[in-house]
Amino acid sequence: MITLKIIVENRDNCSFKGESGLSVLVDAFGKTFLLDTGYSDLFLKNAQLLGIDLSKIEKVILTHGHSDHTNGIPFLPDGKTIIMHPAGFKDRWSIRKKEYVGFPMTEDELEKHHNVLISRESIKFYENCYFLGEIPMVVDFERNGNFSTTLDEQLTQKDYTEDDSGVAITTSKGLFVITGCGHRGVCNTIEHAKEITGQQKIWGVFGGFHLRNLEKQKEVIDRTIEYLNKNKIKALFLGHCVTDEVIDYFEKNMPNVEIFRLASGKEFSLDLTPLMQRQK
Ligand SMILES: [Fe+2]
Numbered sequence: 638m639i640t641l642k643i644i645v646e647n648r649d650n651c652s653f654k655g656e657s658g659l660s661v662l663v664d665a666f667g668k669t670f671l672l673d674t675g676y677s678d679l680f681l682k683n684a685q686l687l688g689i690d691l692s693k694i695e696k697v698i699l700t701h702g703h704s705d706h707t708n709g710i711p712f713l714p715d716g717k718t719i720i721m722h723p724a725g726f727k728d729r730w731s732i733r734k735k736e737y738v739g740f741p742m743t744e745d746e747l748e749k750h751h752n753v754l755i756s757r758e759s760i761k762f763y764e765n766c767y768f769l770g771e772i773p774m775v776v777d778f779e780r781n782g783n784f785s786t787t788l789d790e791q792l793t794q795k796d797y798t799e800d801d802s803g804v805a806i807t808t809s810k811g812l813f814v815i816t817g818c819g820h821r822g823v824c825n826t827i828e829h830a831k832e833i834t835g836q837q838k839i840w841g842v843f844g845g846f847h848l849r850n851l852e853k854q855k856e857v858i859d860r861t862i863e864y865l866n867k868n869k870i871k872a873l874f875l876g877h878c879v880t881d882e883v884i885d886y887f888e889k890n891m892p893n894v895e896i897f898r899l900a901s902g903k904e905f906s907l908d909l910t911p912l913m914q915r916q917k
Pocket residue numbers: 658659703705706817818845877878
């Protein structure tokens with residue numbers, strides 16, 4: 638079984654407040670990790686409502702350094718093992734909002750509170766669970782990525798967000814991939830997950846694809862759908878930086894795929910079993 642508890646996502650849901658950010662508790666076959674920490678201390682309150690004791694979580698994966706995924710870090714109880722890419726510490730500014738959206742602490746400050754594992758390479762952090770490390774941009778229609786920040790306040794220095802990563806879980810039905818924002822492209826992320834794990838079959842993807850505007854990103858969206866259909870994907874869990882109009886379009890054009898929408902406080906239990914080595 639894989640369970641996902643959405644602690645923070647952009648959408649409110651019943652008594653759970655949302656914010657532009659992501660934080661998810663993942664349990665993969667009995668091993669638990671936190672993926673991202675949202676934009677503020679909201680994840681503490683929502684975790685409590687979900688009955689999650691954050692002091693008991695040992696591992697935290699940061700998909701990338703943007704503040705909507707890392708601003709919660711200073712509020713996290715001490716003593717975690719934090720896995721992230723070195724470029725996650727970069728200073729960044731949002732092109733859209735024209736404000737600072739980089740990592741909230743220095744590397745030294747973070748290391749005073751946690752055991753920090755910094756890696757460009759992939760890391761198998763639990764049996765069947767892989768931090769993807771740096772994602773090469775190899776798929777032709779995703780060569781330009783979906784970059785939303787610069788490395789300077791004057792908004793001139795393009796940020797290729799090379800820290801944008803994710804997690805792959807190998808299951809007997811195929812890979813289950815979790816993205817943060819998907820800046821380097823969801824298809825690139827899947828291709829990299831295949832390369833790292835050696836598993837070619839893909840069962841599902843969960844997270845943000847950074848597809849916000851159906852009109853402006855129509856070609857990438859259409860080709861992403863074509864890629865996912867060709868890979869015979871079974872389930873998609875979409876939200877964060879995927880807008881409702883884009884999710885509607887995915888639903889319309891992927892009638893054979895189960896599509897779920899993310900929101901704060903939602904929980905998903907997936908009837909999946911771990912991949913045994915010889916099944917690859
Ligand atoms: Fe994001």
